[in-house]
Amino acid sequence: MLWLLFLLVAWGAAVVSCTRLCLAAVAAAQPMDPDPAASGKGLSLYEAAFLAGGPGRVGDLALVTMYRERRLLLARTGWVTVVDPEGRDALERSVITAIGPEGQSPLPPVRAALAAADPVRALAGRLEAAGLAVSASARTNVGAAVRQVRAACVLALLTGVAALLLVPPAAGRGPVAAWFALPLLLTASCLLIARVEAHPYSRWASPAGQRLLGRIDVLPRRTVVQRAGGGADDGREDGELLTAVAVHGTAALPDPALRAALKAHWGH
Structure with a gap:
């Protein structure tokens, strides 16, 4: 027995x-106990990216945003090159710092540095304090x-x-x-x-954060979502693309070369 x-x-x-x-x-x-003011306003793209995919998604969004504005080059070989060394917000300045003084770097160490950057940690702290992030x-x-x-x-x-x-x-x-x-x-x-x-966003977003993300996911054209830098979108098409990247990740990119480069070297 x-x-x-x-x-x-x-x-x-x-x-x-x-x-x-x-x-x-x-x-x-x-x-x-979410902050009523935070729950009632629209999410910025950085906030939506964090709630949907965490620090890595925030880095994705920053790099794709800078690439779309031709301030970075993202090669299929897995290298990122700085074109414009002037970042427009703290996170973009962290991107440039992570790439290094030579202005060129492989993607994996840049992404790792971005995930631990002070702006991303500060963003996480604000979302947790607002009751939007787990x-x-x-x-x-x-x-x-x-x-x-x-x-x-x-x-x-x-x-x-x-x-x-x-x-x-x-x-x-x-x-x-x-x-x-x-x-x-x-x-x-x-x-x-x-x-x-488990909700697709539940690893990072609280129930209140999931509700805000659900509004973006279902009604992307009607939800007022600020641009990553805090201002209005320059164009609806570009704004909707960046919103899709924030919520769904790099799989939402229509450019197969860019999508393959990010997926191959970041595991997305």
Whole structure:
């Protein structure tokens, strides 16, 4: 009956990890008392980008914006070159600083530097204070809980295989397999539900932030969205493209060469 010990281990890991994930998900989804003024105004493109995709999306938007205005060159080879060394806001100045004094750099280190830049951290702090972004601690807790459930799922599978090897075929392995299928099903279902139920923006946006992003996503032509620098869009077509990049990422770019360059070297 040694297999019963394996069963207890599998069930214990499954119950503890799934409970932790549920508690972390509920805590992350709790209303954060959003600032009414922040909830009532339109999002800037940088804010929308952060809520939709985090610091990396903000970097995407800054680079694509500068590329569209011909102040940067983004090569398919994965290099970025400065054309205009004068940034129009703090984030664009961070882009130029990240590229370096030579005015040219591979994309990956530039993106990594942008994700940790002071303007991006300040943006994250403002959105969290306004109740529009999920706090870093909540995201960390959910991520750790998901990893624990995955580990429990693997453990249930391994202990089930070990238990079946311990049971003689003559004794009947069917009931043993059925008992181990339950914690395996529990953990797998929990992971599936977490994946399906998680809103595309939920990693970064709070429920209030998700509502603002939903308005942009559904009604891009009617929602007043400020330009990344804070002013009005120079043209509706360019403004809608940058809005699409902010909300959906570089996959929304119509230029296949630019899209391939960013995707190939940034993993988007």
